[in-house]
Amino acid sequence: MTPLRDTAVAARLRRFTPAETWVHRSVTWLLGICVLTGGCLYFPPLAEIVGRRRTVVTLHEYSGIAVPVPVLLGLLSRAFRRDLGRLGRFFPHDWRWLGTALRRRRREPSLAGKFNAGQKLYAAFATGALLIMAGTGVLMWFPRLAPLVWRTGSTFVHDWLALAFVAVIAGHVWFASIDPEARRGLRTGYVPRWWAREEHPLWRPEAPQDPPAEGP
Amino acid sequence: MDDRTPPVRAPEDPPIPEPSEAGRGTPVGRRVVLGMLGLGAVGVAVGGAVQDRLDSVLASVSAKDPTGVTGLLPGGGGFRFYSVSDSIPHRGESDYRLTVGGLVERPAGYRLADLRALPQTRLVRDVQCVTGWRVPKTAFSGVRLSTLLDAAGVKSGGTAIRFNCFDGVYTESLTLEQARRADILVALTMNDKPVTAAHGGPVRLYAAPMYFYKSAKWLSGITVTEDVQPGYWEHYGYDVDAWVGKSNGRGDDPTS
Numbered sequence: 001m002t003p004l005r006d007t008a009v010a011a012r013l014r015r016f017t018p019a020e021t022w023v024h025r026s027v028t029w030l031l032g033i034c035v036l037t038g039g040c041l042y043f044p045p046l047a048e049i050v051g052r053r054r055t056v057v058t059l060h061e062y063s064g065i066a067v068p069v070p071v072l073l074g075l076l077s078r079a080f081r082r083d084l085g086r087l088g089r090f091f092p093h094d095w096r097w098l099g100t101a102l103r104r105r106r107r108e109p110s111l112a113g114k115f116n117a118g119q120k121l122y123a124a125f126a127t128g129a130l131l132i133m134a135g136t137g138v139l140m141w142f143p144r145l146a147p148l149v150w151r152t153g154s155t156f157v158h159d160w161l162a163l164a165f166v167a168v169i170a171g172h173v174w175f176a177s178i179d180p181e182a183r184r185g186l187r188t189g190y191v192p193r194w195w196a197r198e199e200h201p202l203w204r205p206e207a208p209q210d211p212p213a214e215g216p
Numbered sequence: 217m218d219d220r221t222p223p224v225r226a227p228e229d230p231p232i233p234e235p236s237e238a239g240r241g242t243p244v245g246r247r248v249v250l251g252m253l254g255l256g257a258v259g260v261a262v263g264g265a266v267q268d269r270l271d272s273v274l275a276s277v278s279a280k281d282p283t284g285v286t287g288l289l290p291g292g293g294g295f296r297f298y299s300v301s302d303s304i305p306h307r308g309e310s311d312y313r314l315t316v317g318g319l320v321e322r323p324a325g326y327r328l329a330d331l332r333a334l335p336q337t338r339l340v341r342d343v344q345c346v347t348g349w350r351v352p353k354t355a356f357s358g359v360r361l362s363t364l365l366d367a368a369g370v371k372s373g374g375t376a377i378r379f380n381c382f383d384g385v386y387t388e389s390l391t392l393e394q395a396r397r398a399d400i401l402v403a404l405t406m407n408d409k410p411v412t413a414a415h416g417g418p419v420r421l422y423a424a425p426m427y428f429y430k431s432a433k434w435l436s437g438i439t440v441t442e443d444v445q446p447g448y449w450e451h452y453g454y455d456v457d458a459w460v461g462k463s464n465g466r467g468d469d470p471t472s
Binding site for chain 2: 042044047089125128149154160202
């Protein structure tokens with residue numbers, strides 16, 4: 001564990017409320033189960049190891065359909081709604097961030113608010129992907145809902161989007177893995193001020209800041 | 217062109233010294249989500265046709281792909297592994313037995329060598345799964361089910377067959393009339409090699425004209441029954457008479 005200096009406590013900034021970290025953790029678990037079981041249904045080598053097809057299908061269906069639940073519950077939290085608003089909107093510096101990322105393959109921290117443009121796009125993509133996966137999944141789950149061509153089309157969309165989604169999630173996990181402070185932010189809700197200044201200089205936190213009395 | 221007049225701004229608007237996230241911004245998130253939903257709907261509408269075309273492209277690519285990576289793509293050709301039991305059961309020369317019983321005059325047990333000694337039939341047909349994938353031109357060979365039934369002598373009350381598997385879970389069924397067809401095999405080889413354990417070996421059923429869930433893997437028991445006893449998936453809504461293209465609400469091209 002990282003030793004916690006006194007100054008560090010005072011230098012910390014609330015990034016996420018407990019409700020928000022709960023939403024993220026719940027989605028992580030549910031989506032994790034969904035992706036793993038999906039892999040076991042889909043890749044023959046994994047399927048051969050795991051077998052138990054009906055159990056795996058059931059787990060996949062229920063974990064998948066449950067992913068939106070913590071997000072919807074999160075809407076009860078004002079902080080979560082505010083952050084959704086931040087994630088959903090692009091400002092001029094976001095376009096510049098995106099331009100720099102595309103042209104120079106560089107993530108330019110000076111152009112980031114609480115979330116940089118990449119994080120905003122990831123959030124939007126994940127939302128769209130989840131809705132599509134849920135919709136096509138339900139069409140396949142209940143075959144009597146729709147005619148056969150829709151089911152074949154759903155399978156097509158579900159299979160290919162799953163591959164794309166897994167690639168994008170891998171990117172998400174990669175960026176988290178190289179930034180321990182960002183991970184700590186999601187675990188504890190707090191980040192160091194120096195980190196916020198460096199990585200998200202345009203972030204204007206909400207008023208009263210009360211750092212925790214105790215370390216994590 | 218450079219317009220020198222300062223932008224008109226409401227007097228109460230504070231000057232913006234640096235970029236910030238004030239104001240409304242552009243609702244990019246909403247546009248991305250709605251755009252994706254639109255694309256998803258289009259994908260559902262045309263996906264069937266697109267996947268058909270992709271299947272043929274991928275099948276030709278994967279035929280030349282030594283790494284086998286394309287085989288993992290959706291519709292990348294090849295079989296997908298479905299098993300309802302917890303592991304792949306293995307049986308071989310010494311411990312494999314196929315029993316034929318139920319309403320028959322002469323119950324029998326066959327070892328692998330016994331099955332190989334009987335007349336063999338080879339069929340090359342497409343394999344069609346009820347979940348949509350199709351593997352073209354797959355060869356199966358083995359003993360016609362009718363040969364085994366004739367050898368056992370079906371008693372007058374028998375109208376259907378029940379199949380048991382040595383994974384201990386899976387079951388299947390056919391009517392006697394279906395079972396006597398010339399394209400229903402007790403298969404020993406697949407693509408001219410012994411059926412592997414993953415594909416249901418050493419012996420699996422091969423019901424050529426039906427969806428592939430009928431072709432029970434790891435076949436170990438053939439029982440003649442009074443009436444049709446629905447098999448494993450048929451308890452979960454699959455059709456008992458599983459003709460390709462004429463059941464399960466699907467319209468695939470026939471395989472046999």
